Amino acid sequence: xxxxxxxxxxxxxxxxxxxxxxxxxxxxxxxxxxxxxxxxxxxxxxxxxxxxxxxxxxxxxxxxxxxxxxxxxxxxxxxxxxxxxxxxxxxxxxxxxxxxxxxxxxxxxxxxxxxxxxxxxxxxxxxxxxxxxxxxxxxxxx
Numbered sequence: 001x002x003x004x005x006x007x008x009x010x011x012x013x014x015x016x017x018x019x020x021x022x023x024x025x026x027x028x029x030x031x032x033x034x035x036x037x038x039x040x041x042x043x044x045x046x047x048x049x050x051x052x053x054x055x056x057x058x059x060x061x062x063x064x065x066x067x068x069x070x071x072x073x074x075x076x077x078x079x080x081x082x083x084x085x086x087x088x089x090x091x092x093x094x095x096x097x098x099x100x101x102x103x104x105x106x107x108x109x110x111x112x113x114x115x116x117x118x119x120x121x122x123x124x125x126x127x128x129x130x131x132x133x134x135x136x137x138x139x140x141x142x
Contacts, residue, residue: 112126112127112130113126
């Protein structure tokens with residue numbers, strides 16, 4: 001029995017590929033690379049976290065940045081307190097000036113005769129319309 005040649009000849013001719021195949025291959029390759037990067041994100045997060053600890057130690061502890069941070073918190077707290085007191089005093093002033101007054105005027109209930117006059121209907125028709133569950137209003141052409 002004669003032995004067959006087991007080598008495979010691979011022919012790579014990019015000109016023979018159609019556009020749909022090229023787009024499909026590039027899209028699949030891109031998706032797989034993004035998936036690979038996604039899998040490596042925890043390692044990247046750990047490295048950045050460790051680097052952040054180093055920078056935190058250098059800025060806050062070594063260069064005494066915590067003093068600036070405390071000063072910032074003190075100034076910020078003072079600013080918040082001033083805004084809070086200002087708004088509280090303004091609210092209290094508005095309550096004293098306007099809180100007990102009721103300037104709203106209620107609209108008097110519409111009487112069926114007034115509604116009839118407005119819509120051009122009789123009082124009986126208005127009362128009939130008010131007592132119905134559904135009203136079909138015909139459209140008048142002018």
